[in-house]
Amino acid sequence: MNILDFTSIDNLKRTSGEICSKGWGEANGGNISIRLTGEELAHFQEHQSAEKEHSLPYAVPELAGDCFLVTGTGVFFRNISTSPEESLGIVRINSKGDGYSMMWGYDGGGQPTSELTAHLLSHGVRKRVSSGRDQVIIHTHTTNLIALSFVLPLSTPVVTRELWEMMSECLLLFPDGIGVMEWMVPGSLEIGLATSQLMEKHRLVLWAHHGILGTGPNMEQVFGLIETADKAAEMLLKVMAAGGKRQAISADQLKKLAKAFNVDPLKEAID
Numbered sequence: 001m002n003i004l005d006f007t008s009i010d011n012l013k014r015t016s017g018e019i020c021s022k023g024w025g026e027a028n029g030g031n032i033s034i035r036l037t038g039e040e041l042a043h044f045q046e047h048q049s050a051e052k053e054h055s056l057p058y059a060v061p062e063l064a065g066d067c068f069l070v071t072g073t074g075v076f077f078r079n080i081s082t083s084p085e086e087s088l089g090i091v092r093i094n095s096k097g098d099g100y101s102m103m104w105g106y107d108g109g110g111q112p113t114s115e116l117t118a119h120l121l122s123h124g125v126r127k128r129v130s131s132g133r134d135q136v137i138i139h140t141h142t143t144n145l146i147a148l149s150f151v152l153p154l155s156t157p158v159v160t161r162e163l164w165e166m167m168s169e170c171l172l173l174f175p176d177g178i179g180v181m182e183w184m185v186p187g188s189l190e191i192g193l194a195t196s197q198l199m200e201k202h203r204l205v206l207w208a209h210h211g212i213l214g215t216g217p218n219m220e221q222v223f224g225l226i227e228t229a230d231k232a233a234e235m236l237l238k239v240m241a242a243g244g245k246r247q248a249i250s251a252d253q254l255k256k257l258a259k260a261f262n263v264d265p266l267k268e269a270i271d
């Protein structure tokens with residue numbers, strides 16, 4: 001099986017193109033990781049890496065032996081589809097979960113994204129809480145959600161509720177809300193730990209004045225989740241610019257909606 005024919009590589013190429021067309025993929029902004037499964041994972045099981053092992057700043061034993069397709073550091077999303085071997089790579093986590101080896105890609109001396117720690121810590125949490133279902137993490141610079149982080153209080157229930165009120169779809173797509181974090185230094189262990197803590201409860205995490213992280217079982221669903229949240233943020237900014245809300249979906253209406261579609265909305269955001 002040729003690695004360049006992996007479905008996960010195809011999906012990543014397509015999604016990075018969509019991110020660029022949204023205007024979220026400026027320069028080297030954003031990073032994506034996918035936990036490989038099935039045939040794609042099996043491909044690496046007999047291989048040994050020729051590269052030396054790299055240590056992680058924090059062990060993630062949940063991911064021992066797992067392989068991830070990860071965008072490289074400094075990579076421009078707009079170049080991924082034309083130069084996947086330089087832009088992408090596959091890493092395998094060691095048996096203790098405290099180091100990784102590069103198994104494929106990063107041609108020309110590249111290495112995984114500087115946000116690898118945040119990705120792996122979050123994958124560890126999501127693998128556990130979703131019973132292995134969530135495999136994809138996208139971090140991208142969503143224009144409207146970033147703008148909103150300058151005008152709303154940096155509070156999970158407040159931001160969640162404001163987005164839910166913008167259109168019915170929001171509560172149905174992210175009843176677990178959007179976890180909100182203060183600005184932190186990108187690439188640090190601290191931002192990784194804080195993100196993974198919020199990932200215990202939320203599939204969307206907003207990094208104030210920076211961007212969003214989303215997770216889910218596949219690329220399409222994660223992109224859809226992020227796209228929906230950013231569209232709601234765009235509408236909220238327009239409503240604010242037009243003088244503010246005169247009416248909105250009420251708490252009672254949100255509860256009716258949740259009941260009708262059998263979803264369990266984040267309690268702090270609805271009461």
Ligand SMILES: [Zn+2]
Pocket residue numbers: 029030139140141186210211
């Ligand atoms: Zn970023």
